[in-house]
Amino acid sequence: SFWKIAFCKLHMEEPEGITRLALYFAWTTIVSVISYHGFEVFFLRLKSIRQKPAPAPLPAETEPSLT
Known part of the structure; x- marks a missing residue:
């Protein structure tokens, strides 16, 4: 419910375009x-x-090269 209130507050205070852009960027x-x-x-x-x-x-490959 807190997120719904926060989103409504953001939606009312800021223009729709900015909120949508911010949400899109975050997502x-x-x-x-x-x-x-x-x-x-x-x-x-x-x-x-x-x-x-x-x-x-690997050890089988390295052994012949050492001898």
């Missing part, structure tokens, strides 16, 4: 942050999945 910022964070988490998870099988063949 796009929130969405972009969430989507970027989600993409980052997904990318890191994909990277970790790719790296997990890698340590097994």
Whole structure:
């Protein structure tokens, strides 16, 4: 209910265009942050999945080069 009162106050005090622009900017910022964070988490998870099988063949590759 507090947000409804705050929104009504903003809507009455400021012109409709400014409020709409502010809400649009806030919404796009929130969405972009969430989507970027989600993409980052997904990318890191994909990277970790790719790296997990890698340590097994790695010693076999480094051993012949040392000898």
